[in-house]
Amino acid sequence: MSAVRENGVIVAIDGPSGAGKSSLTKLLAQRLGYIHIDTGAMFRAVALMARRAGIAVDDDARLAELCRGLEVSFVRDGENCRVLANGEDVSREIRTEEIGLLTSAISARKPVREALLTMQRAMGTKGGVILEGRDIGTVVFPDAEVKFFLSASAEERGRRRYLELAARGDQATLEETIAKVIQRDKQDEGREHAPLRQAEDALPIDSTTLSIDEVLAVMENAVRERLAQGDKG
Numbered sequence: 001m002s003a004v005r006e007n008g009v010i011v012a013i014d015g016p017s018g019a020g021k022s023s024l025t026k027l028l029a030q031r032l033g034y035i036h037i038d039t040g041a042m043f044r045a046v047a048l049m050a051r052r053a054g055i056a057v058d059d060d061a062r063l064a065e066l067c068r069g070l071e072v073s074f075v076r077d078g079e080n081c082r083v084l085a086n087g088e089d090v091s092r093e094i095r096t097e098e099i100g101l102l103t104s105a106i107s108a109r110k111p112v113r114e115a116l117l118t119m120q121r122a123m124g125t126k127g128g129v130i131l132e133g134r135d136i137g138t139v140v141f142p143d144a145e146v147k148f149f150l151s152a153s154a155e156e157r158g159r160r161r162y163l164e165l166a167a168r169g170d171q172a173t174l175e176e177t178i179a180k181v182i183q184r185d186k187q188d189e190g191r192e193h194a195p196l197r198q199a200e201d202a203l204p205i206d207s208t209t210l211s212i213d214e215v216l217a218v219m220e221n222a223v224r225e226r227l228a229q230g231d232k233g
C-alpha cells in the first residue's frame with residue numbers, strides 16, 4: 001500500500017448501480033474535507049454528447065474524436081456539484097434512465113475508457129479525493145490507499161431507484177426499474193474492458209439492510225484508521 005499523498009489519501013468507491021455510491025461519496029467527502037469525483041457523470045457526459053452528435057455506440061473512431069474535443073469538469077454549487085461538458089451545464093440532462101443505459105453501453109468502448117482514464121488519473125493523483133465508479137480500485141487507482149466495494153441486492157437497488165423516479169414524477173413501475181438495474185449490472189460486469197468487479201483489497205459493504213448513516217460510519221472509520229497510520233500504511 002502506498003504512503004499518504006500530498007493532499008491526503010485516495011479513496012475508491014466502486015459498486016453496481018443504485019448501491020449508494022454517490023450519496024456516500026458526497027457525505028464522506030464533506031466529513032473529510034475531500035474532493036468528490038463522480039466518474040459515472042463523466043461517462044454520462046460523453047454519452048449525452050455522442051447522442052446529440054448522432055454517433056453510434058460502436059463507432060470507435062468518432063467516439064475517440066468526440067473524447068479528444070471534450071472537457072468534463074465539476075463546479076461546486078452549494079452542497080451540490082454541477083457537471084460541465086465543454087463549459088455547458090449538463091447536470092440534469094445526464095441523469096435520465098435513457099442516458100444511464102446508453103452510458104452503460106458507451107462506457108464499454110475502449111477509446112472512451114482510455115480518454116476518461118487519463119482525465120480521472122490527472123484529477124486524483126495528489127490524493128485528498130474520493131472517486132466513485134466501477135473500476136476505480138481495479139484500474140484507475142489500483143494503488144488507492146482505501147477501497148470500498150459497495151453493493152446491495154438488485155431488488156433493493158431497484159426499489160431505491162424507483163422511489164427516486166417516483167419523487168421526480170417519472171412514470172415507471174417497480175418491476176421495470178428492477179429489470180433495468182439487472183440489465184445494467186449485466187452490461188457493466190460483462191464487458192471486456194475494465195468490467196465492474198471487486199478489487200481483491202477492497203472492503204466489501206452490503207448496504208441492503210444498512211442505513212446511509214450506518215454505511216457512512218463504516219467508511220469514515222476505515223479512512224480515519226488509514227490516515228492515522230500515515231506513511232507507515
Ligand SMILES: Nc1ncnc2c1ncn2[C@@H]1O[C@H](COP(=O)(O)OP(=O)(O)OP(=O)(O)O)[C@@H](O)[C@H]1O
Pocket residue numbers: 015016017018019020021022023024040160161164207210211212215
Ligand atoms: N443505505 C441506503 N439505504 C436507503 N437508501 C439508500 C441507501 N443508499 C443509497 N440510498 C438511496 O438509493 C438511491 C441511489 O443511491 P445513489 O444514487 O447514491 O447510488 P449510486 O450507487 O451512486 O447509483 P448510480 O451508480 O446508478 O449512480 C438514492 O435515492 C439514495 O438516497
Ligand SMILES: Nc1ccn([C@H]2C[C@H](O)[C@@H](COP(=O)(O)O)O2)c(=O)n1
Pocket residue numbers: 017039040041043044100103104107108132133134135136184188
Ligand atoms: N468508473 C466508471 C463509472 C461509470 N461507468 C459506467 C457504467 C454505468 O452503467 C454508467 C453510469 O454510471 P453511474 O452514473 O450510474 O454511476 O457509467 C463506468 O463504466 N466506469
